[in-house]
Amino acid sequence: MSYYLNTTANYHKNDLTTLGWELTVCNSLEPPDSPCRKALKHPGSFGSLLYHFLARQIPLPEITSILEIGGGMGYLMRDFLSLNPSFKTTMLDISPFLLSRQKAALGNYNFKYQEMDIMDASADYLAGFELVILNENLGDFPTFVYQVNNDAAADISTVERLKYFRENYQLPLTLRENINIGALEVLEKLCRAEIKYIYLSEHSCEALLPENFAVTMEWKTNDNPEKISLQGHDEFTIKFSFLQKIAERFNYQVTRGCFADFLEPDFNDRVQTSLRLVAAHTDEQEILRQFIYDLFKYEYLILKKEE
Numbered sequence: 001m002s003y004y005l006n007t008t009a010n011y012h013k014n015d016l017t018t019l020g021w022e023l024t025v026c027n028s029l030e031p032p033d034s035p036c037r038k039a040l041k042h043p044g045s046f047g048s049l050l051y052h053f054l055a056r057q058i059p060l061p062e063i064t065s066i067l068e069i070g071g072g073m074g075y076l077m078r079d080f081l082s083l084n085p086s087f088k089t090t091m092l093d094i095s096p097f098l099l100s101r102q103k104a105a106l107g108n109y110n111f112k113y114q115e116m117d118i119m120d121a122s123a124d125y126l127a128g129f130e131l132v133i134l135n136e137n138l139g140d141f142p143t144f145v146y147q148v149n150n151d152a153a154a155d156i157s158t159v160e161r162l163k164y165f166r167e168n169y170q171l172p173l174t175l176r177e178n179i180n181i182g183a184l185e186v187l188e189k190l191c192r193a194e195i196k197y198i199y200l201s202e203h204s205c206e207a208l209l210p211e212n213f214a215v216t217m218e219w220k221t222n223d224n225p226e227k228i229s230l231q232g233h234d235e236f237t238i239k240f241s242f243l244q245k246i247a248e249r250f251n252y253q254v255t256r257g258c259f260a261d262f263l264e265p266d267f268n269d270r271v272q273t274s275l276r277l278v279a280a281h282t283d284e285q286e287i288l289r290q291f292i293y294d295l296f297k298y299e300y301l302i303l304k305k306e307e
Contacts, residue, residue, distance in 0.1 A: 003144040003158050003179075009117060011233040012095040012140070024136045025259060025294050028287070030075050035284045036291045041266045047079025050135075050199075053262035057255060057302055058131070058197045064088050067129040069118050069186075070137035072098060074105030077133075081109040090129070092116055118186055126193035134186075136298070138202035139235035141182025143225065146175075161185075169249055171242050178225040180238050187243050191250035196305045198252070203228065204299035205237040207258060219296075240299050247303045255302040260295040 026046040028036045037043040054060060065088045068077050074091070081087055089111040093099045099113055119142070126132070144158060165184055166173045173179060183202075190198055205226055209219045225236040240256065247254050265271065271288055280286035 002147045004147060005158075005181075006143045006145050006227075006234055006236065007182075008140045008233040008235065009094060009119075009142075012098075015232050016095050016097050023290075024072060025263070025291070025298060026076055026136060027073060028291055029263075030073075035287055039265055039268075039271050039288055039291060041264045045075065045079050046263070047076040048083065049262050050076065051080050051083050054199060054302065058304060060084065060131075063130045063197070065129045066090070066131045066133065067092060067126070068133045068135075070094070070098075070134060070140065071102050072136070074102035076135055077102070077111070078105045078109070081106065081111070085109060090114060092118060092121070094118070119182060121189070123189055123193040126190060126195065129195060131197040131199070132190055132195050134198075134200040136201055136203075138180065138183045138186075138200060138238050139228065140233075141180065141186060143236040144179040144181050145227070145236075146178055165242075165246075169242075169245050171245060177223070178227075178236055180225055180236060180242070183238055184242060184246065187246050191247060191252065191303075194305060195303075198247075198303040199300065200243070200303075201259070201298055201300035203235075203237040203294075203297055204240050204258075206240055207297050207299050209296055219293075238299070240301065243301060247301065251306045252303040253306055255304075257300060258296050259298040259300065261300075263295050265292055265295055 028034060029044070029046045042049065051060070061084065064086070066080070067090045069092050071077055071091045071093060077089060077091065081089065089106075089109070091099065091102045091106070091111060091113045093102065093113070093115065094117045096115060099115055103113065144162070161181055162173055162175070162179065165171050187200070205222050205224060208221060223239065225239055228235045228237065244254050244256060271292065274280065274285040274288040275292060277285060280289055
């Protein structure tokens, strides 16, 4: 049994200078004329649609302090503040480049920022926030990657970290799979800080395509977190069932779903044509195929601390 630890920390601290090639769902909905907006029943920016979705499940107007961890270009929080300028917001990010973009996006609003690796944040620091948001970034957190053809024994630190989560949360770790150790540790930290509301999302390795989905789409589910190779770093899909178990152990009420819950696709003729093609003929068709795929592949958890 042997693992190596995949980490993106150095890349985000020192090498990241653009997100132009890494198109998140949030960024794909940013341009008002984006073809992705035309694929939704209720076109709009990601942050505005997420805000209204969350407001139906948690009392957003009553919340004062928000922490967004890894806020990307700042678009999500800009939309939140445009809808509720009274939020006391802190942006925490490991990347100086992305913090600079967040400052530009939020320049007209009152907010704080903190350059920090969330892995180093203390529970005392986190305890001051009522709502914590982690959107489309859990795959950047450290992951133990199983080495199939390496019979060397895992180091004692790795064994102890895996044993801790297996025994304390009854996680069925097979020790023959990739393990999102950073996501597990960050969520546990947030739960121990007794954050009242938590929203998190990412590519899921467990996401299922609805049975009544009428258009053609290549789809596979793999319970083992999968590697996504990107420029300068690798990310991994997330095993959300493990995160759900940890949250429930801390008496959180859990709502779990996919992005299509609040980014409801409109399967108009343009979208259905793009999905049914064996290969896209235009850039727009390729964008729409990826976008609709992501609406079902990305999962979210909304966690509410029970009294």
